[in-house]
Amino acid sequence: MTLARVLDARRVDLLRVMEMVAPGSRVLDVGCGDGELLHLLAEERNVDGRGIELSQQGVNDCVAKGLSVIQGDADADLNDYPDDGFDFVILSQTLQATRHPRRVLENLLRIGRRAIVSVPNFGHWSVRVQLALRGRMPVTEKLRYSWYDTPNIHFCTITDFIDLAGEVGAVIDRAVTLDQRGAELSALWPKWTWNLVGEQAIFLLHREKTGERPVPADVAQRAPGPGASAGVL
């Protein structure tokens, strides 16, 4: 059973991402790995899915699953995609590994009518503790790399990401924060706690149409979009 497999793999975030994708839509998954999410979306949401993946093994696994996946990376290859080519563009746990996160995010918003971005939260308390008390670069269960060999070169906190979204003119339709066990944080908690307790956050965004007002600085105060089960930060 696909859902059980995803849960076993401790990628509960993939289920949250899946819930944001409208059935039957056209989806591009950037950094799609072995195609787990695309496969899930095809089965559960009947989407027309495409992927981009850096590793040879990942691409081969995807092709063998019948998925349409291109070998490439978010920094170099998103430029090749036409505007509004997809209903949803997904970047799952990858933004922090790109060279130019801002440009990548702008491309996601250009290519897709909606972008879904999940980011690990560098503001998590365990990260803060390691840096503040031990004076060492944090290594956690999710972020297992040492500073010198990590592919994650552009970490941010949940609050940082929201700021970037505002800067590039993105509207956050929905945000979900998950704790270490993959449980959703309650919308009733004070906002600052999510940046402290949230291990990762998943955002559903779209670019504001040209001519409209820029995104308010305090995106955190926006009301949740339809169907949102957690508060928007």
Added chain:
Amino acid sequence: MDDRAPPSNGAALQAVYPDSLTLRIDAPTALTMDSGAALSPLTIAYQTYGALNAAKSNALLICHALTGDQHVANLHPVTGRPGWWETMVGPGRPFDTDRFFIICANVLGGCMGSTGPVSLDPASGEPYGLDFPVVTIADMVRAQALLIDHLGIDTLFCVAGGSMGGMQVLQWAAAYPERVFAALPIATAARHSSQNIAFHEVGRQAVMADPDWRGGRYLIEGVRPSKGLAVARMAAHITYLSDSALHRRFGRNLQDRAARTFSFDADFQVESYLRHQGRIFVDRFDPNSYLYLTRAMDYFDLAADFGGSLVNAFKGSPTRFCVVSFTSDWLFPTSDSRAIVRALNAGAASVSFVEIETDRGHDAFLLDVPELIATTRGFVDSAARARGIA
């Protein structure tokens, strides 16, 4: 025609009496070519492997490269060597002859039994030579489509090929999108680059500079421009490899000698190897055919046929594509494949793309490269599932 010398070697014999199935199309039917010429009669020599299923849904067309031919997976009738793509074609191989009906035809303009410059011109009763109309990739594909019609196949399950074969794959998908379920263009380009045209011109000039070429009339005059064709092959062969592959294989090693001879003998192994490549090539390939087929590649520019936009060539294509390139291929570099992928994406076609890491150069598509075999197997198997082929 009657006083023509009998074919003097195996290759010439194959050009006229191929050890292959043949489809002959006679007047009044003619093949209208891009040049405006109407070619008739027309013969297409082809090989098949495996069996066509009742639904005729499992036909897989392989398109061969410049100096390839239809003998994909059987002993070659001239050289006696195994088929050129036996790593890919056979029982249990990615192009599984137990599941698919595999077809490969000698291209139009070739010299292994399909109509080309070696064939007899009905107007003169002599070999066409340079009177043969210039062939394009689109002409080759038109001829193949006649064969597919003849075999009663409506939609090909898959069209696959590397290099010039990949050009035919792209042409098939662009010209007959409804007839191609899946397409696998490998190490190829949607247009031949300036550098590649330049290499081809060197090869052609080498052939034409041979005094035995005789303005292309060597068959009639009973000679053969073997030296020129061998030089062309030697130059081309270098472009199929890579610096590191050549160095790994030969280095600066000397050939059967302990020291330099201070002469122009083939002191180095790499020289000896190239001379050997040239020599064995002329035994199996027709010099004029080499001119025509290199020209066909030079003329290939798919975008030009679609209003200057490659996107238009594939717009709304129902075909599922898998594009493959090799990191060390400097003849058809990855950028050529990416241009194809970009156009397919912009046209909202279904496309996968793999760049395979290898130092074996352009020739990698012919070699036992595990990643190529794994990618092909994955793509073909998933397409077969989608097509409902057991």
